[in-house]
Each structure stands twice: as C-alpha cells, then as structure tokens.
Amino acid sequence: MRLPLHLRFVVLLAAVFLPPLSAFAQKPTEQTRLLRFPTTNGQQIVFCYAGQLYTVTKEGGTARRLTTGPGYTSFPRFSADGTQLAFTSHYDGNTEVYVMPGEGGPARRLTTTATLARDDISDRMGPNNIVMTWQNTKPLVVFRSRMSSYNAFNGQLYTVGLDAELPHQLPFPRGGFASFSPDDSKLAFNRVFREFRTWKYYRGGMADEVWIHDFKTGQTESLTNDPAQDICPMWGPDNRIYFISDRDGRMNLFATDLATRETKQLTTYKDFDIKFPSIGKDAVVFEQAGHIWRYDLASGQVAQVPIAIKEDFASGRSGQVDAGKHIQSIAAGPDGKRVIAVARGELYSIPGKDGTPRNLTRTSNAHERDAIWSPDGKWIAYNSDATGENELYIRPQDGKGEPQQVTSGADTYYYRPVWSPDSKKLLWGDRLQRLRFIDIPSKAVTLVDQDKWGEFRSYNWSPDSQWIAWERPEENGLPKVYLFSTRDKKPIAVTDD
Structure with missing residues (x-):
C-alpha cells in the first residue's frame, strides 16, 4: 500500500537534526546575551535568563543560578537593605509574587490570585502580579496586579508583607512602574503600563509621564510633562529621579534634579533601547542589546557587566x-x-x-x-x-x-x-x-x-x-x-x- x-x-x-540554539550555545570565552530584568543591591546583580534567576557580582563573571522552579521567573527586586529578593514567578501555575534570601534559598509565596478568563489570553500588557519595588522603611513588596480589574490593560499597585497577609492597594486607580522616596513619604510612578507592547516612538494619550504622589498631602504632580514616553522612575539617593525616555528616538537613561527640576540625558544609545532599569544603593542597572549594563551614580560612567552562564541546558542540545x-x-x-x-x-x-x-x-x-x-x-x-x-x-x-x-x-x-x-x-x-x-x-x-x-x-x-x-x-x-x-x-x- x-x-x-x-x-x-x-x-x-522524521529524523531532522537541529543545531544548538544560538541563544544557549556559546564558547567558554563568549559572554552570554539575552539577559533581562536586572536588579542590584550594591554588591550583587540578579537578572533573568531563560526564565530563571541568576546572580553575579557587580564586576561580572560566571553567574550562579538562584531558581529552579517550573514556569517563567522575572522581575527580581532587592529589598532596601539588600537582604531579600522579591520576584514574580509561575511556580504553582498562577503568576504570583515570591520572596527568597538575597543570596539564594527557599522561595516563599506572598500572593494568591484567582485565575479569571482574562488570564487565559496572552499577556499583551505584561504579566500579572509584577514586582515593581520595595518600600524603604518597611519590609513591604510593591507589585502591579489585575486582581481588581477585568481589563487586561488596567492594573493597580499593591503592597504585601513578608507574612503573606492580604495585599493593600495604594491610593491610585491604576499604576505601573514605581519607586518610593527614601522616607516612603512620596512615590514616583507611571499611570500607564505598556512596556510589553511593541509600539515605537508613540506620541499621544498613552505616552506615559512620571508622576510624584505625596502621601501626606494627597497631592499628585507631573514631573516630566513631555510628549515622549517617560517610564520606569527610580528615586535615587542623590535627590534625583532617574527614568528612561525615548525623547531622542531610543529609550535612554535620564535624570531630573528634584531641587532645580533640571532634566539631563545620561546615556546616548542609538542602536537598541534601554529596558527594565532598576536602582540600587550606588548604581542603576539595565538591559540593553541583550547585555546587562551598570550606570555608576557617583561617576556618571556606564559600563557593560561581563556575564557568562555555563550550564547544560536541555534546549541547547x-x-x-x-x-x-x-x-x-x-x-x-x-x-x-x-x-x-x-x-x-x-x-x-x-x-x-x-x-x-x-x-x-x-x-x-x-x-x-x-x-x-x-x-x-x-x-x-x-x-x-x-x-x-x-x-x-x-x-x-x-x-x-x-x-x-x-x-x-x-x-x-x-x-x-x-x-x-x-x-x-x-x-x-x-x-x-x-x-x-x-x-x-x-x-x-x-x-x-x-x-x-x-x-x-x-x-x-x-x-x-x-x-x-x-x-x-x-x-x-x-x-x-x-x-x-x-x-x-x-x-x-x-x-x-
């Protein structure tokens, strides 16, 4: 027949042989790329690679894996004292917030979220329960969640403690990236969150600004007020708000002095955008062109962090x-x-x-x-x-x-x-x-x-x-x-x- x-x-x-995926195959002397979502506590840099968290010294080197659970893990953020690491993961099926010691160790789940029909579609506007930052004076993790919204576009900012009690919503109808002042009396934040969309050079009502909310007075003011996309605010120890903006066509690092309201561009990348920056005690770390970079707050110098990952990935064979x-x-x-x-x-x-x-x-x-x-x-x-x-x-x-x-x-x-x-x-x-x-x-x-x-x-x-x-x-x-x-x-x- x-x-x-x-x-x-x-x-x-049926027997087609495939070469190793270039994202995983590397020579011993090559640096690893596709590194994402970095955070730093001044000594370590933790980042995401292939859906898992890794740690490396701020000088770089061979990274050590921190997580091994199933699902995708992302958005690590160090606590203010650098001893705890919060992150978003799919350990138990849902996208939830977890915490582990900064050096690594067992992870504990902090949130429990119902799975609704809106969660069955792809995360067009980003994952649910994204860790954004920590408060500085209290051990509270700030995360963006759609738990109160049936709209995949809208999300609110919540805090949750290490005791995993019920989260508390911050007083905003919606929010995105956020960062507290050193005394937690103010919050720099974005109202819109669309960093996972593929829009480029957008100008219009969905172009975000950096806002500052004063918890004592209840007043909110715009800090940037620019037609461009100004996102990922980071409250620095030097009384400046750092953020990224596409004012020159690419997402670059900027800073606004809170005393003078003068805004200065700090990087001038022309090839690829800066993405997902975060701030530590003395530096801003970010991803750009698949690498992790470190901007030193004192010197104003930016340098690529040389990182290598040497593991036997099943997907690399x-x-x-x-x-x-x-x-x-x-x-x-x-x-x-x-x-x-x-x-x-x-x-x-x-x-x-x-x-x-x-x-x-x-x-x-x-x-x-x-x-x-x-x-x-x-x-x-x-x-x-x-x-x-x-x-x-x-x-x-x-x-x-x-x-x-x-x-x-x-x-x-x-x-x-x-x-x-x-x-x-x-x-x-x-x-x-x-x-x-x-x-x-x-x-x-x-x-x-x-x-x-x-x-x-x-x-x-x-x-x-x-x-x-x-x-x-x-x-x-x-x-x-x-x-x-x-x-x-x-x-x-x-x-x-």
Whole structure:
C-alpha cells in the first residue's frame, strides 16, 4: 500500500537534526546575551535568563543560578537593605509574587490570585502580579496586579508583607512602574503600563509621564510633562529621579534634579533601547542589546557587566524533530513529480512517487519561506533572511549549485513571490504597501503600485507574462482589481467602486 504524499513526507523527514540554539550555545570565552530584568543591591546583580534567576557580582563573571522552579521567573527586586529578593514567578501555575534570601534559598509565596478568563489570553500588557519595588522603611513588596480589574490593560499597585497577609492597594486607580522616596513619604510612578507592547516612538494619550504622589498631602504632580514616553522612575539617593525616555528616538537613561527640576540625558544609545532599569544603593542597572549594563551614580560612567552562564541546558542540545509536523507551505512542481515544502525554515524537495527527498538549504543561520517552483521547472524562488533582512533568492531545484540572491537593500518584510509564466520575473508585495517585480537576468526592479490604504496580498501574472493583475485596497474598504502592462507601465482599474 502506497502512503499518501504528506505521510511519506513525515516519515522521510522524521529524523531532522537541529543545531544548538544560538541563544544557549556559546564558547567558554563568549559572554552570554539575552539577559533581562536586572536588579542590584550594591554588591550583587540578579537578572533573568531563560526564565530563571541568576546572580553575579557587580564586576561580572560566571553567574550562579538562584531558581529552579517550573514556569517563567522575572522581575527580581532587592529589598532596601539588600537582604531579600522579591520576584514574580509561575511556580504553582498562577503568576504570583515570591520572596527568597538575597543570596539564594527557599522561595516563599506572598500572593494568591484567582485565575479569571482574562488570564487565559496572552499577556499583551505584561504579566500579572509584577514586582515593581520595595518600600524603604518597611519590609513591604510593591507589585502591579489585575486582581481588581477585568481589563487586561488596567492594573493597580499593591503592597504585601513578608507574612503573606492580604495585599493593600495604594491610593491610585491604576499604576505601573514605581519607586518610593527614601522616607516612603512620596512615590514616583507611571499611570500607564505598556512596556510589553511593541509600539515605537508613540506620541499621544498613552505616552506615559512620571508622576510624584505625596502621601501626606494627597497631592499628585507631573514631573516630566513631555510628549515622549517617560517610564520606569527610580528615586535615587542623590535627590534625583532617574527614568528612561525615548525623547531622542531610543529609550535612554535620564535624570531630573528634584531641587532645580533640571532634566539631563545620561546615556546616548542609538542602536537598541534601554529596558527594565532598576536602582540600587550606588548604581542603576539595565538591559540593553541583550547585555546587562551598570550606570555608576557617583561617576556618571556606564559600563557593560561581563556575564557568562555555563550550564547544560536541555534546549541547547541537538535533537530529532519531526519536520512533517512543522510544514509551513507546500507547492507542486510544474510536472507534478516533486513538491517543494517549507518546514522549520528549511526547503525540502520531496518526490511524489519515486526518488529521494532533498534538503536544499541546510541553513541553521537563516530562515527560508514562501518557496515556489518556476514554471520551467528549473528553479525554486523563496524568501530568506540570510543577510539579516528579507531578500528574494532563487536556486536550482535539483540541489546542485549555489543560491542566487535576486534582490538587495531590503527595507521591510517581503511577502510571497510569484513567478511569471516565462520564468524570467518575480512579483511580490511588502509591508511598505508596495507591489513590485524584478527582471531576474537584468536585476531591474519595477514599482507596479504603492497604496496608502493597505498591503497587497493578491496578485498574479497573465499567461504571456506581459500583464499583472492585483487587488488594490481602497479608502472605502472595498478593493479594486487593477491591470498593469509591463510594456506601458501604467495601472488600469478594471472594476469600479
């Protein structure tokens, strides 16, 4: 009995070997990256890596693991005296607040939160029960929780003691990042919390400010009052409020002197944002470009903390994966004898009846997708990020010879290519809402259309390769069909509004 094609593909590709994940595989001399959510007590830096907490001296070195529980652990924060470490974790299923000794040891659960329907969706606005800070004069952990809200967007600030009694809500309808003054009489805080959203350079009503609340007078005032996003306030021992802001296009570290109200920019990163800073007795630590950095409050100097993690991660070992369970797309060759399949970022040529399967790419450092066979049966066209950006490639369908990069200088994400019937051109859309084609022999690129109302997802060639038809989004939400002559290069609407 002959197995169906898709089942033979599963059997043939059941033993695909995968290289170690780059996030975990490292040489002994390499520094580890993807380090997140740092905190410091002046001597130690605790951070999150691969969902667990690690500690290292402020000078760096080989880190030691502090947590081993199931689930993801994040947002560690040292107590004011540096002896206790509060954090957020999924030890018992729910996202809850825990505490352990600063040097490590058994963790104790401080909160118990009901799981509601809103918790069954992804944490678009960040996890629940995020540890924000500690009070300075009392052993109270401050955390942001949605326990009183059925809206995943809104959260309130609460305090909980080491006795794990009922939390107490701070007097704000909603809150985000926060930091107490040294005597706990005031609180610097954000009202909005959207650091887990992917918005960049946003200006508008959801752009946050740093506010200061006086618990004695009950008054709240804006400290920053800037159109940019000003978040993660940290009350320093030098009578300054530190925070990060995207005023110059990237999230950098700023400080406002509470006496003069003068604001000064302290870092000037141009490549990647600063994220999730926290303050200790003498420094601000933060993540940037996957590393942990330390800003010295006294000298104003910032330096990367060299950190290495040397552990045997199960996810870092090679293993076998059934690629047949991860098929992204499949396209038949023009003669129907073979198909080209995309699975886990690799291109596979699979026989329909007789022959052997071929892995055409074998690129552990690149992701291939959107593979399609040329009408003459000689070439496979596809998208690849081998250069770091999306580009179109073609390669011989028989696996012999090297791939040819067809496009260059990509400035956005590319959608699926479509061959012209004469196998000489490729047509594709992109996220800049353009529709273009390239003449492969000459590498000449022609803009067919660019629309301000939406992206092009439906497009094709005429049988003689002289015309292009596509669906163009319109202002009223109803698309039109257009034609484009490759000779005259003029779009023609063939349907009305």
